[in-house]
Amino acid sequence: MSQSILSPVTPPTPSQPATSSPATLGDFAQETLALTRRLFIQLKRRPSTLVAGVVQPLMWLILFGALFQNAPQDFLGNSLAYGQFLGAGVIVFTAFSGALNSGLPVMFDREFGFLNRLLVAPLASRLSIVGASALFIMAMSLIQTVAIIVVSGFLGAGFPTLSGLGLMLLILALLVVAVTALSLGLAFALPGHIELIAVLLVVNLPLLFASTALAPLAFMPTWLQAIAAANPLSYAIEPIRHLYLQPQWHWSDIVMQAPWGDVSLWVCVAGLLGFATVSIVAIQPLLKRSLG
Template identity: 30%
Template sequence: MSVAPAGRPPASAESAAALGLAPLLTTPRARPGWLVLPARVGAMCLVELQKLRHDRTELYTRAVQPALWLLIFGETFTRIRAIPTGGVPYLDFLAPGIIAQSAMFIAIFYGIMIIWERDSGVLTKLLVTPTPRAALVTGKAFAAGVKSLMQAAVVLVLATLLGVSLTWNPLRLLGVAAAVLLASAFFSCLSMSIAGIVLTRDRLMGVGQAITMPLFFGSNALYPVDVMPDWLRAVSAVNPLSYQVDALRGLLLDTPSHLLLDFLVLLAAAAAGITAASCLLGRLAR
């Protein structure tokens, strides 16, 4: 019986190295504990975005609605000057609101994907992995945010072609990206939370359609808060979309805004949405 010389790897290891399979036979180095959760969130986000790479139709079709708002609604109300905007052309005033609206419309129906994953058995497999539910939800939420950023870029280009005076300061654009990501994370988590309550796609579609337009019209996306009746001002004050629009206007148009308050509200809303969706996620898999 032959014995391999001391200090020399077994023949199987030599052949594996020759075939380039050594990385598959070695135990990967463990990540530090503080990196585990961000790594899993990033992995979930990448998984979601892989779906978009295989089918880009959604990006093109969703660009139609914001284009119509800017081309028809914006151009028309700019001409008739029916809404006071404090000296800002109405098309300029409208553009940040349409960015926020298009991002919300992408995120608010994100729960349908969760229900589809439940029906196909994918969600059950994800829930039995060591990945915390909060990481699953956060990854999906920020994947919705990345999709919304793509939509926001389309609206920005279209608004620029229409002559809207937007800033291209890189720091301000980073702030715009942060506002879009946080708001999209909240609205996608709101959708996932509703999915955990209603449990079916048809019900989710009905609830989503019922709350989408009130959220939009109950914000400052189309008109300033000053012209709203008192009851609508109260609705706007608790509507996260209003804070997103206010932040976008301040960053893109340099109009008076409350950036610190806006981002604090968006951050708190995103955290609350992730918490709620994480608690209700298991209910879908029962």
């Protein structure tokens, strides 16, 4: 036999285990943007979703404005035209509806198995799945809001100032984050899309009519005033309505007269911030159980 065969074989030196670098904020942002891009690719393949999302609130604005055009002058308590009054309600309800439906794509991903593929992928953070849904809904709400502002402006409602527009976007972002979190929580908690759609149908319209989107508080019965004044939608609608009517606004401005007292602009924004915080905290156990 040759010397090479008779020579003792040196055992290979065990390699050091690969150490994975901890996830960074950049990794999380990259994953979130990639998953958001996937949602926009789906939207590009089904552009009718975007068209319907823009046309529907415009139909609400035009048809409801025409329906109440001949309403009594004291219906709104001042010389405000109903079209001016309605614009804020349509903007907020459109953003709310989009955020409420944000759980449906996640539910369909669950049912078709795509979510399982994401869960076994080496993601830096599985919360990027939630962040992508929130970013997509906020982008859609921005497009819808711009369309509603332009159309309502040409219908005589006027245009907000730049500072007012910035605060409007902040208010909508807080509402969208809060409702998107709750919708995603339902998507992970309910067994299927039939149950999720049933819950959304039950919640959607009652929250609209139990808010100040279509009528002022003074026009409602006492029991409904208390519900509408506690409705998070009213805390978004009334500040936006105020920003339309008052070019020079201040944080201490009174925007809603609730049954228990006056509500200022900063209280509405703080209430929405609290609503978003509570929603995010409330879904944490569901996310940990479902996403691991």
